[in-house]
Amino acid sequence: MSGLEARELRYFVAVAEELNFSRAAERLGMAQPPLSRAIRQLERRLGADLFTRDTRQVVLTDFGATFLEEARHALEVLTAVDRRARRAAQVTPTLVATAKPGIASGMLRRVAETFRALPGACRVEIAVSGYREQADMVRDGRADVALLSLPYERRGLDSEPLASEPRVAALPADHPLTRRSELRRADLYGEPIPRWAGASEAEHAYWCGREPGNDLPPGPVVGDPSQLLEVVGLGQAVALVPRSVAERNPRSDVTYRPVADAAPYVIAIAWPAGRRSPAIARFVFAATDLYLDRTLVS
Amino acid sequence: MSGLEARELRYFVAVAEELNFSRAAERLGMAQPPLSRAIRQLERRLGADLFTRDTRQVVLTDFGATFLEEARHALEVLTAVDRRARRAAQVTPTLVATAKPGIASGMLRRVAETFRALPGACRVEIAVSGYREQADMVRDGRADVALLSLPYERRGLDSEPLASEPRVAALPADHPLTRRSELRRADLYGEPIPRWAGASEAEHAYWCGREPGNDLPPGPVVGDPSQLLEVVGLGQAVALVPRSVAERNPRSDVTYRPVADAAPYVIAIAWPAGRRSPAIARFVFAATDLYLDRTLVS
DNA sequence: GGCCGCTCATACCTGTGGAGTATAAGTCTG
DNA sequence: CAGACTTATACTCCACAGGTATGAGCGGCC
Numbered sequence: 219m220s221g222l223e224a225r226e227l228r229y230f231v232a233v234a235e236e237l238n239f240s241r242a243a244e245r246l247g248m249a250q251p252p253l254s255r256a257i258r259q260l261e262r263r264l265g266a267d268l269f270t271r272d273t274r275q276v277v278l279t280d281f282g283a284t285f286l287e288e289a290r291h292a293l294e295v296l297t298a299v300d301r302r303a304r305r306a307a308q309v310t311p312t313l314v315a316t317a318k319p320g321i322a323s324g325m326l327r328r329v330a331e332t333f334r335a336l337p338g339a340c341r342v343e344i345a346v347s348g349y350r351e352q353a354d355m356v357r358d359g360r361a362d363v364a365l366l367s368l369p370y371e372r373r374g375l376d377s378e379p380l381a382s383e384p385r386v387a388a389l390p391a392d393h394p395l396t397r398r399s400e401l402r403r404a405d406l407y408g409e410p411i412p413r414w415a416g417a418s419e420a421e422h423a424y425w426c427g428r429e430p431g432n433d434l435p436p437g438p439v440v441g442d443p444s445q446l447l448e449v450v451g452l453g454q455a456v457a458l459v460p461r462s463v464a465e466r467n468p469r470s471d472v473t474y475r476p477v478a479d480a481a482p483y484v485i486a487i488a489w490p491a492g493r494r495s496p497a498i499a500r501f502v503f504a505a506t507d508l509y510l511d512r513t514l515v516s
Numbered sequence: 517m518s519g520l521e522a523r524e525l526r527y528f529v530a531v532a533e534e535l536n537f538s539r540a541a542e543r544l545g546m547a548q549p550p551l552s553r554a555i556r557q558l559e560r561r562l563g564a565d566l567f568t569r570d571t572r573q574v575v576l577t578d579f580g581a582t583f584l585e586e587a588r589h590a591l592e593v594l595t596a597v598d599r600r601a602r603r604a605a606q607v608t609p610t611l612v613a614t615a616k617p618g619i620a621s622g623m624l625r626r627v628a629e630t631f632r633a634l635p636g637a638c639r640v641e642i643a644v645s646g647y648r649e650q651a652d653m654v655r656d657g658r659a660d661v662a663l664l665s666l667p668y669e670r671r672g673l674d675s676e677p678l679a680s681e682p683r684v685a686a687l688p689a690d691h692p693l694t695r696r697s698e699l700r701r702a703d704l705y706g707e708p709i710p711r712w713a714g715a716s717e718a719e720h721a722y723w724c725g726r727e728p729g730n731d732l733p734p735g736p737v738v739g740d741p742s743q744l745l746e747v748v749g750l751g752q753a754v755a756l757v758p759r760s761v762a763e764r765n766p767r768s769d770v771t772y773r774p775v776a777d778a779a780p781y782v783i784a785i786a787w788p789a790g791r792r793s794p795a796i797a798r799f800v801f802a803a804t805d806l807y808l809d810r811t812l813v814s
Numbered sequence: 815g816g817c818c819g820c821t822c823a824t825a826c827c828t829g830t831g832g833a834g835t836a837t838a839a840g841t842c843t844g
Numbered sequence: 845c846a847g848a849c850t851t852a853t854a855c856t857c858c859a860c861a862g863g864t865a866t867g868a869g870c871g872g873c874c
Contacts (some may be wrong), residue, residue, distance in 0.1 A: 222522060553853095
């Protein structure tokens with residue numbers, strides 16, 4: 219009756235990931251028998267087996283597989299709460315903000331300055347984050363707010379768009395389309411388009427300038443803008459990039475052309491869903507006050 | 517180092533709600549001293565006090581207040597995981613679906629029928645739910661999916677719009693506007709408009725036919741459609757209602773008129789964010805297959 | 815085929831720490 | 845100032861998380 223305990227979830231996830239009680243126990247810094255017992259107890263409490271195990275191998279049941287997602291989610295929330303609380307508990311409470319490297323870090327600095335000028339503002343720390351890592355940092359509590367670009371994975375986040383800029387096509391310098399001064403999305407259909415590493419279907423569709431669900435042209439997988447431009451320069455693909463990226467990366471082997479009907483590049487501020495602490499609220503206010511409804515100038 | 521435990525959060529929330537260690541302990545079915553100790557320990561682990569207490573009264577610190585929101589959220593997720601897991605563990609796994617009473621329960625029955633015809637479908641239970649309670653039921657795990665109407669509180673939910681119908685103005689029979697055969701939103705500006713009990717600003721703005729943030733006319737608070745129509749019939753307010761509500765409620769003291777530019781009434785299917793279990797996926801598929809892009813006929 | 819190596823389960827023991835009881839100590843009230 | 849309320853402290857206790865030793869099932873291998 220007493221409800222799930224976080225410890226049980228941590229144990230279960232470890233076993234589910236290792237699919238081996240001994241290794242999982244080692245990872246948890248405990249012995250194997252109590253771990254086996256704890257899992258049995260969890261199974262009794264839930265009312266169904268999580269694993270089918272013989273002495274040779276352990277596999278998740280269907281029920282175990284769905285419960286694994288649930289358990290991971292609950293633990294993610296729990297660690298995020300823990301991290302944010304520990305940060306808020308410090309003698310000098312610190313708001314951690316993060317942004318994608320590049321343009322947004324300039325925006326972020328300015329938002330942070332505005333925030334610090336507000337009454338009741340606290341210390342702000344700007345955390346560096348890898349490409350596309352911002353949303354995860356907010357979700358797992360390593361950061362309180364993030365500037366990130368659409369379309370990002372919104373699950374578990376509240377957000378507010380701040381600024382946008384048009385996207386342009388990056389074409390190999392000798393591509394036939396460079397003869398036109400302006401393109402439309404449809405002109406790129408059929409061209410290979412790079413896929414961002416780890417991008418979801420919806421994100422990839424956005425970068426291709428298409429609606430999700432359509433067949434998407436295959437293309438090389440890239441991890442950052444310079445890789446992307448390299449791939450374009452080599453003639454292996456075409457791509458849609460924010461105009462500011464184009465302006466900061468003039469290359470003789472890449473030609474940029476406006477795309478009239480491409481959805482703009484949007485930068486939004488995001489924070490943990492529903493967690494509008496005073497500090498976060500003030501920071502979001504500072505950001506929207508500075509940028510809302512203004513077009514991003516490169 | 518070992519991370520937050522659910523038990524600690526339950527204790528903390530109980531004390532924060534009672535603001536009294538003895539009563540909280542009683543509610544938790546335990547004695548007061550261990551509860552005091554547990555809270556002290558939690559405070560040590562987090563690194564700051566949650567309460568300021570003298571022997572006469574207990575009050576939340578600022579830190580405690582923000583942590584209360586966090587703790588409630590984490591516990592909500594945890595209980596939801598628990599409830600869904602226990603349901604999935606049953607010998608006959610059962611998907612629980614809910615909807616607002618009225619039109620949607622008809623839709624829900626049909627979606628459930630379609631779902632049951634799919635290969636691999638499980639048992640479906642249709643849960644009754646109070647007005648505006650559907651989203652909460654999904655969030656706290658009492659239901660797996662819900663049919664609800666926009667704009668609902670999206671936090672923690674994924675959703676897909678299913679059907680829509682136009683909204684019409686409900687006017688007192690002797691109101692001057694009844695002389696016109698069709699209205700526009702602006703015609704209602706300045707009229708008192710009922711406020712749904714518990715509605716957020718954004719929701720209220722939708723029911724007023726206005727953008728959020730504008731000044732909203734004050735009006736009586738109502739809890740269900742019949743209350744709302746009563747208030748309109750008495751001449752105390754005007755309101756926007758879905759056309760089907762108008763058709764099912766002919767009243768001599770209320771006159772309905774189309775409103776050309778009012779945002780339509782939208783019914784969506786919602787499920788726990790990111791938790792796309794096979795059963796939920798199939799149910800959402802059944803719903804979109806039946807209704808997507810069709811206009812709701814009363 | 816019998817041995818070995820690997821797994822998880824069972825049995826039993828141990829110690830930590832969560833929870834109980836009794837009581838002190840503080841503060842407001844009449 | 846006594847009494848009614850609080851929460852905190854000091855202890856005792858025992859449940860249960862966790863450890864150790866060992867059994868038991870299943871393959872692979874010489």
